[in-house]
Amino acid sequence: MSTLSAKGLRKSFGGVVAVDGADLDLHEGRINGLIGPNGSGKTTLFNIVTGMIKADSGTVRLGGTEVTGWSPHRIAHAGLGRTFQLCRVFPRLTVMENMLVSLRRPRLRDILGGLTSKADVEVAMGWLERVGLDHLAGTDARDLSYGQQKLLELAAVLMADPQLILLDEPAGGVNPALIDRIGDLVRDLNAEGRTFLIVEHNMAMVMSLCQHIIVFDRGRPIAAGPPAEIQSDPRVLEAYLGV
Numbered sequence: 001m002s003t004l005s006a007k008g009l010r011k012s013f014g015g016v017v018a019v020d021g022a023d024l025d026l027h028e029g030r031i032n033g034l035i036g037p038n039g040s041g042k043t044t045l046f047n048i049v050t051g052m053i054k055a056d057s058g059t060v061r062l063g064g065t066e067v068t069g070w071s072p073h074r075i076a077h078a079g080l081g082r083t084f085q086l087c088r089v090f091p092r093l094t095v096m097e098n099m100l101v102s103l104r105r106p107r108l109r110d111i112l113g114g115l116t117s118k119a120d121v122e123v124a125m126g127w128l129e130r131v132g133l134d135h136l137a138g139t140d141a142r143d144l145s146y147g148q149q150k151l152l153e154l155a156a157v158l159m160a161d162p163q164l165i166l167l168d169e170p171a172g173g174v175n176p177a178l179i180d181r182i183g184d185l186v187r188d189l190n191a192e193g194r195t196f197l198i199v200e201h202n203m204a205m206v207m208s209l210c211q212h213i214i215v216f217d218r219g220r221p222i223a224a225g226p227p228a229e230i231q232s233d234p235r236v237l238e239a240y241l242g243v
């Protein structure tokens with residue numbers, strides 16, 4: 001079960017209302033997009049549904065189970081993986097070590113001492129091949145380009161075999177060739193049955209990749225539908241252009 005839904009989410013930071021009574025319903029098995037002007041609450045929503053921050057009110061359900069207030073680790077264990085707007089890899093660990101620490105099971109000392117299970121290394125290598133980083137397995141993550149680090153972060157998320165994956169600005173700061181590779185990878189992973197929710201400012205990517213788009217403005221959804229519908233929705237144009 002991968003469906004993510006939320007009801008009445010609300011979150012304020014001091015006087016700033018970041019998420020303002022938002023509902024969310026993802027289309028299962030689809031590539032869902034979440035767009036909206038800067039500061040409209042998209043990342044805060046991501047952080048709430050992945051357990052990184054607690055909402056002031058509202059509920060989150062994952063595959064029929066209420067997960068409101070669960071820790072990020074428990075939510076990840078329930079099948080939800082995520083990447084971050086500012087990519088999070090361990091710069092001084094190699095690409096392979098980054099893959100293995102994402103499992104949490106082995107201890108860092110074991111990984112650095114080569115005491116990891118052969119099966120884990122094989123699974124990690126399989127994902128590195130899928131994202132095109134297998135030839136860099138022994139390279140320190142800090143020596144990868146920013147786009148390659150984003151691919152590594154996604155590959156590390158895939159180690160947990162999540163059925164639902166949230167990507168926070170996968171194209172941000174990435175060169176066009178790697179943006180295409182990330183897009184192809186998302187399509188392939190979706191064809192295998194994984195559901196995606198993608199926050200992205202690159203409209204060309206969102207419109208070509210996503211099958212269902214949710215538009216946020218001032219902390220709540222103002223429109224949802226297929227790309228062609230969203231592109232011509234007057235509420236969306238108003239939110240973006242103020243027209």
Ligand SMILES: Nc1ncnc2c1ncn2[C@@H]1O[C@H](COP(=O)(O)OP(=O)(O)OP(=O)(O)O)[C@@H](O)[C@H]1O
Pocket residue numbers: 013016017018019036037038039040041042043044045
């Ligand atoms: N930790 C925080 N402390 C204070 N204010 C915050 C915090 N996190 C978010 N905000 C505020 O909440 C609002 C929503 O921010 P959020 O980052 O969720 O928007 P966003 O849609 O993801 O923006 P962007 O597209 O620029 O990443 C903004 O006004 C932001 O300044």
